[in-house]
Amino acid sequence: MSHTIKEKSRLLARVRRIRGQVEAVERALEAELGCADVLQLVASVRGAMNGLTVELIEDHMRHHVVDPATEPDRERARGASELLDVIRTYLK
Amino acid sequence: MSHTIKEKSRLLARVRRIRGQVEAVERALEAELGCADVLQLVASVRGAMNGLTVELIEDHMRHHVVDPATEPDRERARGASELLDVIRTYLK
């Protein structure tokens, strides 16, 4: 993955928050909370997973395909940036 | 939530598997696995979350709205069963 330390720690922080949210679902089930409350907790995990997915895709694009910020070929840079916009639209 | 013990333990088993999958994502990030591998792990967590969501919705329908298996009003029973089919189609 050879990404920057900063990116790695940011991704790890995101995943740990998601683990915390999944543990909250577990506690809610154990405590027999109402289905609707449990379902809303699960929906928030899904939202967090989408956010993690978009960040991973952006990192992958930058490190292994084209980095819109540093790519000398301006058409490629624009194409990569447009693709990331589309992916955010679909996964938000 | 007042669901059966069997349902509760089945849901808890699902959530614990999902926690295990999230921990696998965490380990993959710590070990700096390739982005594509991490993204495929994340995709499998999303799939498991969808499965959990459908099961929670089914339990909620059965316990708090209409149980297609026991509902005396046959039109309601059919309506509830059709709704669950649609939800499975959309969340699979």
Add this chain to the structure above:
Amino acid sequence: MSHTIKEKSRLLARVRRIRGQVEAVERALEAELGCADVLQLVASVRGAMNGLTVELIEDHMRHHVVDPATEPDRERARGASELLDVIRTYLK
């Protein structure tokens, strides 16, 4: 489907707007618009489809399962209303 005339005409208006959006995608492809523009048009069709799906599910719940507004059994009414909230969260 035996829904009210009002619901039927509202649903038809929605579907006709979606057809118009799909025709806009078709024109954009014929005119060789940029991929990113076409993709954003397609994203708006998906959004409109999600809106149509939620409205159809709500109508189905009201007419064929439980109508939260008129159901005498208050626990069922609440259960149905909670389920619709969850479905909106997942399909918005």
Add this chain to the structure above:
Amino acid sequence: MSHTIKEKSRLLARVRRIRGQVEAVERALEAELGCADVLQLVASVRGAMNGLTVELIEDHMRHHVVDPATEPDRERARGASELLDVIRTYLK
């Protein structure tokens, strides 16, 4: 968009099929078909939209970012190919 004639006609054929599916939803509503049948028709339109989205993203990647089949930089080619695999997983 400046894509090949072949790609353009394939995309147009897809969009016209989707328009036909939306028109089928419209006819089903006019004929007051059952909600569940209409919802299943709508689900098939969503599936077709996902297929169109993936094809547009692939064309965009190939023409405006990196074409895995012709890219001389093998790491970039692999990165682009992996990204397309991930996108297919998420949008199938």
